[in-house]
Amino acid sequence: MDRDKLEKLSKDELIEIILNNNSIDSSYYEFGNIVTNSVANSLYEFDVPILITDANFENKGPFIVYCNKGFEKVSGYSAEELIGNSPRMLQGEKTDYFTIQSLKQNIKESGHFRGSAINYKKDGSEFHNQWGIEPIKDKFGNITHFISMHTDITELKNKEIELVNQINQKNTFFSIISHDLRNPLTGFLTLTSLIKDKSGDLTFNKLLELINSLNSAAQSLNDLLGNLLIWSKSQTGDFKINKTEFPVYDKVLNIVKLFSTITKNKEIEVIVDIDKNLKVICDPFIFDTIIRNLLVNAIKFSNVQQKIIIDSTLVNNKIKINITDFGVGIKEDTILDLFKIEKKITTLGTNKEKGTGLGLKLCKELALKQNSEIEVKSVFGKGSTFSFVIINN
Secondary structure, eight states: OOHHHHHHOOHHHHHHHHHTTOOEEGGGEETTEESOHHHHHHHHTOSSOEEEEEOOOSTTOOOEEEEOHHHHHHHOOOHHHHTTSOGGGGOOTTSOHHHHHHHHHHHHHTSOEEEEEEEEOTTSOEEEEEEEEEEEEOTTSOEEEEEEEEEEOHHHHHHHHHHHHHHHHHHHHHHHHHHHHHHHHHHHHHHHHHHHHHGGGOOHHHHHHHHHHHHHHHHHHHHHHHHHHHHHHHTSTTOOOOOEEEEHHHHHHHHHHHTHHHHHHTTOEEEEEOOTTOEEEEOHHHHHHHHHHHHHHHHHTSOTTOEEEEEEEEETTEEEEEEEEOSSOOOHHHHTTTTOTTOOOOOOOTTOOOOOSHHHHHHHHHHHHTTOEEEEEEETTTEEEEEEEEEOO
């Protein structure tokens, strides 16, 4: 390529040449300095970080002979600090050794390399550097310099790591749920087989006991499947938030009535102490799901003949719907893990009720979807208060 054509190259055209493995004639360079001012200015003003090194592999080389403004910005070093040093000055503890070895081998053999590794800025902070190296040759075809283009892909890498973590969390979650689904199904099979095979030998009281156990297994399975369906829907883009204004007292009272049989069996009194005129702006489906799951949790961990209080507090524009039980409480080091999808926190209820822990995780996720919160206060051995905090606007 002659000098006139090189000088007329736009930034995008020059980048295209580098990416397409073309070489730039080193006759346009003199001791590492670009001869033509227009080309030098063009390279220097590139947003894309560019570095040029010599091709001397002796004495811990190659060494930097040129860098542009883009490289100064991404590395935090000035050109004066970079020129004369090896690019190794950007390497550190987390720089992948095998990537650097591959780089050395490739540029020695072909002059070309594509790769990425953790590098370090002048202030010591890490960044994920992706770069491509191409050779600069003289008129005899000898490599005299290397030119490299760099991209800070830290944000992309962080998103990639976050995505992998989310996938791992959900894989763990599904393995937990598959196990928990099997338990009530196994209970069904065992109980129905026993009733079928031994029905003639069972007393009325024993049969009634088995039927109650079967009903408990059915309730557990129904709760789990219901929460699973809601959770799976919340993971798709089809889950829409439809906030409306409605009175809280009537909603809560209807939910309490759904569990009247269970509370009656445990002789638990549920007290709804909410102003009948109180209204919230909230997605009704999310409200029902969260209050229902929090109430189930309170019933599960309340002892026989205890009370559960559902009340409300108003702080600025936030309304808290509090569900307080006086049961077994939660240990402080367990509270932080209650809402983590990859953690299985399951404890038998006071009447040996089984659960999966999915309900609380679902509450947290649904609350976040409409910019609300779930708060927990608990004293082990004395009870817990779970609060659905709604921003009422």
